[in-house]
Amino acid sequence: MTIDRETVVILDFGSQTAQLIARRVRECQVYSELLPADAPPEDVQALNPAGFILSGGPASVYEPGAPTLPDYVLASGKPVLGICYGMQLLTHHLGGEVAPAERREYGLAELHVDKLDALFRNLPDALTVWMSHGDRIEQPPAGFRVLAHTDNSPIAAMGDPGRRLYGIQFHPEVVHTPRGCDLIRNFLHDACGLRGAWTPGAFIEESVAAVRRQVGDGQVALGLSGGVDSSVTAALVHRAVGDQLTCIFVDHGLLRAGEADQVIDTFRRNMGLRLVFVDATDEFLGALRGVSDPEKKRQVIGERFVRIFEREARKLGQIDFLAQGTIYPDVIESAARDRPHAKRIKTHHNVGGLPEDMDFELVEPLRYLFKDEVRNIGLELGLPAEIVRRQPFPGPGLAVRILGEVTRKRLETLRAADAIVCTEISAADPKHHVWQYFAALPLVRSVGVMGDGRSYGHLIAVRAVTSQDGMTADWARLSDEVLTRISTRIVNEVPGVNRVVYDITSKPPATIEWE
Ligand code: XMP
16 A cells, blocks of 8 residues: 655664654654664555655664665655764765764754755754764765764764755754754755645544545444543544444443543534443442452453453444554554554454454554644544543553552542542643642541541542653642642542642652552
8 A cells, every 4th residue: 555645754773762753743744654774665665755864873884783774765866864873874875984973972062054055944053953973974975065063073964955865963853952843844845845734634534534445334343441542543433434433431430530421421422423331330349349459450450341342342243343542652662563554463462352252453543643643633523622631541540549449438539539639730730731630549547636526537649740751750849729729628528538648759769650
């Protein structure tokens, strides 16, 4: 299958920031894909690239076994931008000279632009850039001219505008190169002649057509969790095939206050989507009775989930496709190299082990999108902001925020406290600086005094963190007023709670969730 949209291929030579290059290109509204430098040439060709970006990487071009430039790149005659190692590779390949620099250059550098055209069109003649390299260009290849230099790199940018080949020693993709996006845009628009037509609207149109082609008149099932990825997938597939899609929403009884109703309202009542709602609260709580070990809880919930999904899917009759909200970081992280052709799989390879004897084909329309792009598509599809902007929520739900055994009573206590935490922080944080917040219910009781009497009540822990991606996190510096309001309201409004604490640990050493 050949893709006819304008695509720039980024070849990854092992850079830590290769994903960022893909994001920057997409921010210029040009579709891009990141492929390993040794990807099969036919995979790259299938994307019909309008240009190439060669990423940085840890190797030195002279090292034995260093990654090389695939022949198809220059043979294509398409524009190329080499970044750091990519620039050195281009130089080496075209007969220029690369050598170890006397001093490694790492960190911020002042770039002096010698030619204010091509890559540097409309940019000032001095720029702050981020450098991270040991080798440098001593002699550019024939036909190239020097476009910019730093004190340590006499050839910090070079270009051969006739052949539309460019190299830069610094990293335009990182935030420490403040005008990096402008430079990338110049490459895309001027060198590659791209228009920047990749918008949420264009993506939706393309994906709807692709899902229709794939599914034909088949039947599709989707496990809806109410999270961003599965919700946007549902809305998109529904737009493509309407009633051929059935969503199965299993309520394990471990959701936050009002969450199940919100998902049903959005999808069934407002979008008219075929939604099977399974209230499996009794089944899950029964299975969790007496279970207090965190890992055991997760296992019990995961297994039960699979079993219920299987049961409900079978009731629907013949299902040909399973739609999933897989997104690009999942694909990149699993180093998957497969192209967007449909893959027939045994479902136990996926979704935490779906039944072995059901044979689905996967529909994954968000497979090449980053999370923030998924959110934009969701908004464009008309999903409410409460769903599109939803914070991450663990699959096992409130069970991992209730330490010890999960009971109806404890769920009720936690839900009431959590609703207060969410209401107060969201009102105080309209710009979403806080990344995630919730209440947890530890296994602690403490003595208090309420009215004229002694109380022996439960403790609620409030957790609020700032983070980029959940991998690391810091506790959020909430204002005294917000903390006071949360504490007062919880103790006054949630029966049985007489003490509130604020969790001031970062991750690491703690995790965001309490279990
Ligand atoms: P931790 O607690 O590991 O959490 O610091 C990092 C982020 O992941 C979320 N989380 C989960 N998400 N299934 C999920 O889909 C899970 O089992 C799960 N456990 C944790 C957590 O909310 C935080 O945002």
